[in-house]
Amino acid sequence: MEKRYSTHPDHVKTFNTEQLRQHFLIEKLFINGETKLVYSMEDRTIVGGVTPTTDAIVLEENDELKADYFLERREVGIINVGNSGKVTVDGQEYKMKKKDCLYVGKGQKNLVFSSDSASEPAKYYLFSAPAHKEYPVQKVSLNDFEGDQLGSPESANERVLTRMIHDNGIQSCQIVMGMTQLKPGSVWNSMPTHTHDRRMEVYLYIDLDENARMFHMMGQPNETRHLVMKNEQAVISPPWSIHCGSATSNYTFVWAMAGENKQFTDMDHVKMEELR
Ligand SMILES: O=C(O)C(=O)C[C@H](O)C(=O)CO
Numbered sequence: 001m002e003k004r005y006s007t008h009p010d011h012v013k014t015f016n017t018e019q020l021r022q023h024f025l026i027e028k029l030f031i032n033g034e035t036k037l038v039y040s041m042e043d044r045t046i047v048g049g050v051t052p053t054t055d056a057i058v059l060e061e062n063d064e065l066k067a068d069y070f071l072e073r074r075e076v077g078i079i080n081v082g083n084s085g086k087v088t089v090d091g092q093e094y095k096m097k098k099k100d101c102l103y104v105g106k107g108q109k110n111l112v113f114s115s116d117s118a119s120e121p122a123k124y125y126l127f128s129a130p131a132h133k134e135y136p137v138q139k140v141s142l143n144d145f146e147g148d149q150l151g152s153p154e155s156a157n158e159r160v161l162t163r164m165i166h167d168n169g170i171q172s173c174q175i176v177m178g179m180t181q182l183k184p185g186s187v188w189n190s191m192p193t194h195t196h197d198r199r200m201e202v203y204l205y206i207d208l209d210e211n212a213r214m215f216h217m218m219g220q221p222n223e224t225r226h227l228v229m230k231n232e233q234a235v236i237s238p239p240w241s242i243h244c245g246s247a248t249s250n251y252t253f254v255w256a257m258a259g260e261n262k263q264f265t266d267m268d269h270v271k272m273e274e275l276r
């Protein structure tokens with residue numbers, strides 16, 4: 001499991017492009033036939049990609065966790081961003097279409113991931129955080145929700161935000177997770193921007209054309225930086241950092257947070273005049 005340490009905002013100011021990418025960007029999450037896991041010290045979250053092809057993949061316990069099994073002290077939100085497949089949780093099978101979301105709580109021992117087609121595999125995006133209590137396994141599909149209509153075509157940020165794991169949805173200890181879909185012609189996400197010192201966040205960009213690029217913004221509001229990202233790449237946002245971006249075409253992104261306040265609306269909005 002790859003490890004990423006927490007960073008101090010004063011240190012991040014000194015990073016060049018490569019250092020910024022090493023600390024915050026997750027370039028390749030989905031590798032055919034493999035599990036890729038990144039342990040971030042930001043709220044002790046784990047970001048992962050599981051891409052089963054011919055054989056099913058079992059989510060193994062990891063030596064770094066010093067646990068008997070992966071979810072001994074953790075919970076996980078799983079969103080399939082690839083083709084259809086199945087996830088089996090302690091013998092119970094869940095069919096997973098693209099953009100279906102499965103929450104698996106602390107204490108579930110055996111997670112097995114498979115794809116319906118080896119040549120067009122499912123791609124399971126995982127976001128895990130420490131958990132103190134067991135919550136039931138639950139599955140939802142994107143079309144179970146209407147979503148919140150945000151932005152406007154005039155501001156190039158017309159989008160539908162869907163909360164899946166949150167206070168009034170699937171219950172969890174720490175995880176808040178969902179996705180935002182940008183309408184054609186709209187390219188800006190999360191503007192006006194915000195921070196939330198109470199929790200970290202990860203954005204995974206999907207449905208982005210192969211030749212399109214995302215210019216993801218991060219940093220303290222008065223000291224911003226950007227990362228150029230491609231489809232299916234993820235970026236870690238420390239609690240003190242803004243997180244927003246604009247791409248050269250529309251896209252979808254999965255957002256996932258963990259920390260001490262699960263209220264989605266707990267955000268410190270940044271005034272445009274503060275941005276530098
Ligand atoms: O489009 C948006 O705005 C978002 O999706 C914002 C994220 O959900 C977020 O950053 C929540 O804290």
Ligand SMILES: [Zn+2]
Nearest residue numbers: 194196201243
């Ligand atoms: Zn946020």
